[in-house]
Amino acid sequence: MGILTGGLPVLDNVQDAEAAPKRCTDMYGTPNRAPRLGSLPGFRAPGKYQWRTRGDTKRTYTYDNPRKALSGLEIPESGAAKRAFDQVKPNPDLYDNATPEHAWAYWKQNQRKPVKDRYPGSFNEYVNTLYVNGEGNSRRGVAYERENAQYFKLGGRDWYCQYSLREELPEIWAEIVEEITQEMIAEHGEQKGREEAKKVLKEDRRFDAYRNSRGQKIIYEFKSGREISRNQVLIDRAMAKRGYRVVYVFGREPTQPTQRLLRQYGMNWYQHRAVESGRFTPGVHTREDSAFNGPRNNCPAVQLNSVKVAAQAQPCRGRSSRGAANDMARGSGRSKEEAQRRAQARAKAPGAINRVRGPGGIDFSTMELRYITEPVKGKGMDYGFKAKLNEDEDNNPSWGGGEKIDLSSDAMFTWLALHPNRFWVNLNPDQPDQVTDDKLAKTDAGRVLLEADLQMKHDLAKIMVPDNPVGNRLWDSFRHVNGAPCWDTFRYFIEPYPAKVREEDGRLYILDAPMDVMAEKLKTSDSGKCEQPKEVQDHNFRKIQEIAILELEKTVNTAPAYADLRSVYTSRIAAEWIKQKDVKRPGDFHLIIGSDDATAWPSRTKWDRNKIYADYLKSYKEYDFHFKRKYEQDGAVLEFEFATGGVDFSKQPKPDNISKTEFQADHPDLPDTARQSSKSVVQYDGDPGTGYLGGNNYGATDGKDDEPRPTPTPTDAPAPAPTTSTPGGTEPSHDPQESDGDIADTGSDLPVGLITGIAAAVIAAGAALVWWIRRRKAAEG
Structure with a gap:
């Protein structure tokens, strides 16, 4: 017309x-x-x-x-x-x-x-x-x-x-x-x-x-x-x-x-x-997307570890990634203003009454990789993200989806390429030259880990200040004898809590990937001296673990500040599964795996590990918070001044196996939801308020139903775990052999060896050096 x-x-x-x-x-x-x-x-x-x-x-x-x-x-x-x-x-x-x-x-x-x-x-x-x-x-x-x-x-x-x-x-x-x-x-x-x-x-x-x-x-x-x-x-x-x-x-x-x-x-x-x-036929004017598609930009071939690697065996044109996730992410806009402009136009577009959820209807800050298929040569790899749905997309649309899908994709290839002994970050006042591995420091994955480490330090300090319900409850629980309560210096760190996944028919579903915050005693050159009896110190430390650390764990698993950390973590799980499948059947990423070369995925965000370390050291020395409380000592009421600050470390996880029966009972709609998500955003009834959006890195999604995927051969034994590395050549504080690395059942309910060495890769750790400074004031009364 x-x-x-x-x-x-x-x-x-x-x-x-x-x-x-x-x-x-x-x-x-x-x-x-x-x-x-x-x-x-x-x-x-x-x-x-x-x-x-x-x-x-x-x-x-x-x-x-x-x-x-x-x-x-x-x-x-x-x-x-x-x-x-x-x-x-x-x-x-x-x-x-x-x-x-x-x-x-x-x-x-x-x-x-x-x-x-x-x-x-x-x-x-x-x-x-x-x-x-x-x-x-x-x-x-x-x-x-x-x-x-x-x-x-x-x-x-x-x-x-x-x-x-x-x-x-x-x-x-x-x-x-x-x-x-x-x-x-x-x-x-x-x-x-x-x-x-x-x-x-x-x-x-x-x-x-x-x-x-x-x-x-x-x-x-x-x-x-x-x-x-x-x-x-x-x-x-x-x-x-x-x-x-x-x-x-x-x-x-x-x-x-x-x-x-x-x-x-x-x-x-x-x-x-x-x-x-x-349905449409891609052509020379179809947008190309390199997400999950091998070396960045897909073409031309790039040099990885002295081996020239092409992303695809066939010409690159038409082999780019496509699907609902790509459409939504690339159409979301790079700013709030752009997202609002797009949302308003969509609401007025011809036939808008028939429009489905648009890019602004996805809360991209919550987008996490939760589904992949084995990257079989000639078929490509399907992938699916889980995200919260935004019900106010016309007035308050979400934006930044392009950055989020790039982060997940780049992180997955970083984990595939680099050796596990590079997967660590370390904020320690005694080790300024061991902030993070040199190669990891050139990636966004390394940036996310280090920034999360510093953020976690700030958050624990805030939690422990008695100006909030948790902080008040913590200080009310402390014991003290003749003076202010104190405890030994301790470090705290994030480690993966047993992840729940399910593998069947060449597909991996990441059902839950929580992170556990742990705390243990630590000595540093600046450790303060606590003169309270040992049983009092032990009691106070237990209360820190039970109250403050538990609250911090909730923050790490839910707060927007850790959304990128959660995103790169699920990409890490996906990467380890791909590695394990590649051992038995080499796939599209075979030459990337273990190449120890992530130069094809350099950081898209300019950052400097030394700047992060300097910010940490300033906070460590000058403290995040100061507060004062009064306690009786030697018959006089004294006012004590307290200060709080933080550091890093990590541990290997022990994932939890999910049986076929449990998977079908608890997640009956997930296979169809994930499979269909490449075509459009599919609301997921298994978790109200969320949806799945996916794609395929060969672009095989538009108007086509999935073809059956090969059923994997059950794995009889877990793959050997690589040695966990710690910064500065120090011994790991947790024995890597404590975890067998199992993550899921195959279709035959046999355990599959998987996320070995994952903790250091994904998890920022920190030591909260919480000590006290007392200053005598005039006795009251």
Whole structure:
């Protein structure tokens, strides 16, 4: 159609809004008989699946989205392409859909609008936010109608699809027009009321599915997205008053405003979460993504440890990573302002009522790698992230997804490439030359570990200050004899708590990856002297472990400040599993594994380990917090001044095995959720408020169902654990042999040797050197 509304592109070739209704059997090929009422939404018996279709996320419905092939299109700066762009006229009708000229024409048309109506972002942002998305919305909506009609078998002589209320039921339409007009007049007054009524009634009401026979008066509205128009609801309420059962079927859980609207008007809703998949043929203008795809940027081949390694055996073009995770991450924007601009445009794009969750609907700060498949040559590797869902994506969209997916990908390759004896960080006032390994210091993984170490020191100091409930409880629990309470200097460190994973059919599910904060006594050159009896010191140290350290552990596992640490940790788990599988069957990353060369994944964030160490040393010497408390000593009440500060170390983990029975009982929907996540964001019922988004590093996700993956051969014994290294050549404080490295069961429930040497790689450790300084003041009383 090639028209423009409000400065936004309108989809070409949308479904003809004036087409006469047809029997659903003729339109969608449904059975030539009516379905049982008990099988339909709105008629199901009370229970878990009264409001939701069982197993719906296993289903995929496809639609053509050819404009997506232009996701990497830009305005050319020179040469023949620039001359072609200059010749394009601002009239999309002159060009074929999904061609560069077509997209450029829309852009030029948009940019001729008054400044206030132009898209304010870049051309490529416009292409992905409006041009591609507008086409997807409309075609997705039509495809979702087909999916529901076919799944619920809306067939026979009495089920109609795209049924026009105005054309087919003119008398009822006239009655509803009068009812709504009078209702608006009563609410707004004569003039404004009629204006509001015209807005509600300006378009015909077409029902996606309709039946009125044999006492069955049913109307269905199918929405692939999460919203519905208030105008439709007002008309449908009038139909409900006439005895129709009106049911809305959403492809995703409706937004909170939509749910409130439906409750306000007493309307019923249902979810059928079949997963959409837009099909397109990648081309020279398709955005390429190097995430999880071998050496950065995929092409050309790079030198790793004296071996020239190409990311793929075939030419790189078309071999880049693709999937929902890549689309969401790259479309999220790099700033709050950019994310808001994109979100506002998506909300106004053509067919926005059918839009699914956009990039801003993912809380990227919580995104963690939780699913991978074995990187088998020729098939690539699937991957899936788990993240919290953001329910306010229009007003407060999330951003920074590109940085998050890059961090997870780079960290995984860093763990694959470097030797485990490089996986440590160390903030110790006595070891300024042993802050972290030289090669790890050139990566973002090393930065994350060291920054987390310093952050943890600050957090424990804050927790122990008696100006918060935990700190007060801690100090009230301390014992002391003739003077202030004290204890031996101690160090504290993070180590992986037994991780829960499941491996089966060449797939790894990382179910839970908590981190444990430990504390143990330590001596340094600056250790203060505690003169309290040993039993008092021991009691006080136990209280620090039971109260302060436990609170710090909660912080490490939940606080936003440690989100990157949690992200690189799950990438570490994935990397160790890949290594273990590669021993038996070399895969795409075989030449990278153990190369001890991570130069292909240098830090994307400029950082300096010496600067972090200097910040640590300043805090260590000058203390984070000062506070004073009074205690009796030698018959006088003295005021003691206390100060707090911190350091680092680590330990090897002992993961927990998950049996097949337990996995199926506790996570029945996870395999389908993870598998489908490459196509679209899939809400995960196993953890409310979260979803999975994934991809494939060969780009084998768009419109294609997964092929069966090879079932791994059960491993009879764990792989040998590499030696854990500690900075400065010192002996590890924990025996690496205490952990056998097992992490999961295979499909045959045999343990698989896995995360050996993981602790030093992932876990920042620290020693909180908490000592006391007393200053005698005049005795009171």
